[in-house]
Amino acid sequence: MKHKLAFTKIGSLVLAACLFFTACGSSVPPSEVFAYPRAVHEDISLEDIRYKRPDSADISAKIDQALALTKEGDADAVLSLYREILHDLSHFDTMASYAGIQYHLDLSDDYYRSEDLALDEAWVQLDNRMIELTDAILDSSFAKKAKSAWGADFIQRHEHNRKLNSPEIEELCAQEQALVSEYSRLSAQEYTAQRNGEAVTLDDLDFSSSEDIPLYFEIYQKKNEVLGTIYLELCRLRAEIAKTLGYDSYTDYAYDCLGRDFTKTDADAFAHDVKEYLAPVSAAANYFYSQDILDARSRCEAQLVDGFDTLERALAEDGYPKEMQQALDYMRSCGLYDIGGGENRMGAAYTTLLNEYGAPFLFINNDLYTDPSTLFHEFGHYYNFYLMGETIWNDGNNLDLAEIHSQGLEVLMFQRYDELYGTDSDLFEYAQLINLVDSILQGCVEDAFQQAVFENPDLTLRQANELHGKLSEEYLGYPIYWEWVDIHHHYETPFYYISYATSAVSALELWKIARDDRDHALAVYDHLTQHTINCSYLETLKDVGLSNPFESDCVFEIGAALVEEMHLSELSLSDAA
Numbered sequence: 001m002k003h004k005l006a007f008t009k010i011g012s013l014v015l016a017a018c019l020f021f022t023a024c025g026s027s028v029p030p031s032e033v034f035a036y037p038r039a040v041h042e043d044i045s046l047e048d049i050r051y052k053r054p055d056s057a058d059i060s061a062k063i064d065q066a067l068a069l070t071k072e073g074d075a076d077a078v079l080s081l082y083r084e085i086l087h088d089l090s091h092f093d094t095m096a097s098y099a100g101i102q103y104h105l106d107l108s109d110d111y112y113r114s115e116d117l118a119l120d121e122a123w124v125q126l127d128n129r130m131i132e133l134t135d136a137i138l139d140s141s142f143a144k145k146a147k148s149a150w151g152a153d154f155i156q157r158h159e160h161n162r163k164l165n166s167p168e169i170e171e172l173c174a175q176e177q178a179l180v181s182e183y184s185r186l187s188a189q190e191y192t193a194q195r196n197g198e199a200v201t202l203d204d205l206d207f208s209s210s211e212d213i214p215l216y217f218e219i220y221q222k223k224n225e226v227l228g229t230i231y232l233e234l235c236r237l238r239a240e241i242a243k244t245l246g247y248d249s250y251t252d253y254a255y256d257c258l259g260r261d262f263t264k265t266d267a268d269a270f271a272h273d274v275k276e277y278l279a280p281v282s283a284a285a286n287y288f289y290s291q292d293i294l295d296a297r298s299r300c301e302a303q304l305v306d307g308f309d310t311l312e313r314a315l316a317e318d319g320y321p322k323e324m325q326q327a328l329d330y331m332r333s334c335g336l337y338d339i340g341g342g343e344n345r346m347g348a349a350y351t352t353l354l355n356e357y358g359a360p361f362l363f364i365n366n367d368l369y370t371d372p373s374t375l376f377h378e379f380g381h382y383y384n385f386y387l388m389g390e391t392i393w394n395d396g397n398n399l400d401l402a403e404i405h406s407q408g409l410e411v412l413m414f415q416r417y418d419e420l421y422g423t424d425s426d427l428f429e430y431a432q433l434i435n436l437v438d439s440i441l442q443g444c445v446e447d448a449f450q451q452a453v454f455e456n457p458d459l460t461l462r463q464a465n466e467l468h469g470k471l472s473e474e475y476l477g478y479p480i481y482w483e484w485v486d487i488h489h490h491y492e493t494p495f496y497y498i499s500y501a502t503s504a505v506s507a508l509e510l511w512k513i514a515r516d517d518r519d520h521a522l523a524v525y526d527h528l529t530q531h532t533i534n535c536s537y538l539e540t541l542k543d544v545g546l547s548n549p550f551e552s553d554c555v556f557e558i559g560a561a562l563v564e565e566m567h568l569s570e571l572s573l574s575d576a577a
Helices: 054-071 075-105 110-138 145-148 154-164 167-187 213-244 250-257 262-277 281-299 304-317 321-332 371-387 397-453 460-476 497-514 518-529 537-544 555-566
Strands: 006-008 193-195 198-200 337-340 349-354 359-365
Touching: 054 075, 054 110, 075 110, 075 359, 110 145, 110 154, 110 304, 110 337, 145 154, 154 250, 167 213, 167 460, 193 213, 213 250, 213 397, 213 460, 250 262, 250 397, 262 304, 262 397, 262 460, 262 497, 262 555, 281 371, 281 397, 281 460, 281 555, 304 371, 304 397, 321 359, 321 371, 349 371, 349 397, 371 397, 371 518, 397 460, 397 497, 397 518, 397 537, 397 555, 497 518, 497 555, 518 537
Parallel strands: 337 359
Antiparallel strands: 006 349, 193 198, 349 359
């Protein structure tokens, strides 16, 4: 239902995902309709693109024409026009992605903010019109010919997606996008507290000073009051959307939108294993290594941009697929990335697709993300888009799978940490392992938090904060009451966050394999990354030889491997004294 397809680094913004996510099995449907090449990458930069708002009225008129031809039974004319409309939608998607990038480069740009909102609203309407047209063709006298042309996967995706949108929710979706845009604007603002009569921001605080610690909480309480209020408004609105579409709960609707091939019950059982086997690992690793890691970071001279040359050498020399090097060359030669900072830049790291050009685009705010690991993470997504090429109207991605592409590359790049971090390389590797474990724990926290909020539509902001504090203390060992409003995923793509948990388990299993047999791990990663669009999470894991995290002992086994790797069983409290 949404138009933009993007993946992000944990803790950063998730853009609305293209047409939501389906869970079909094959990666490329064999179809006459999709005759244009999918993986052609045009030599184009962001500066080469000339933005003009796509004409949604013209596309809608073509849909009307196709509907009329359908009633007349003119199969060839209808299917030909259908292909043309798909190309128009690809251009629409490209312009929408471009407008979003421009807005994120400067959140004070009212023009691109309004364009971003207008295209979101128009896409919802066009998606409904395409559902209407596709249904009409499938009910026509030439339905058999259409099904043969489109292929079974296309039909299956259509049947899935048609229940996720309706003209009845178009106004609600417009209100939803307006609230999300307002959140983006207000989250970028500075929030202050008074220190000796002077207004100070988070950046002004000295966390080694006991006097500044209360100011931190004062600032976040103010931020939480503004952004948390928007979140609760979004929750009530989204519950109404789900109810209008016939769902008993918004959680069920969101899981369907994301193409999950596991249920919220599966997620709850998974979270139980995570709490039992990984929470103690996180607590011990953070206890024994947090100060050493902080000290190593203070000594570190490696910057995010240093990761480019390291990545290039790794892709050329370390057994990665040749196409990965081609993808990096393409990104760098065409300038299809933007790394920078500034007060009006969106606080995010993400990768999206300029669809009709088959051109992925990487965006990182390096005021917030300073470590090369963020570049490795995002390039995992970039490579995914590079292999994918141009997509069509109802193609979809699986977030749980896509995040393995990124997190998997993070762990495989440990081999190059010596050249980035020298004698501190082990500590930086531990830091990334701890980060992955903590992302699993937090993924479970945020999924449980969202489920509880949507099940209690009358929850007050204070109650929501207390709930988040309770859940985070259970999993992470400390309460997080107010800072959850910084998690853009809750606003942009609800229930995304559990994907960081499921995918990180798979990425850590890949790391575990690489400890014993790196060549095998690289082969698994190569096989995994060939699964790009219209693929399910669990079927893909089975296909590439990774474990089902809901039906295996892999969480326990990963915990044991982490204890061994970080020597946690050999350490004692006296060692840390």
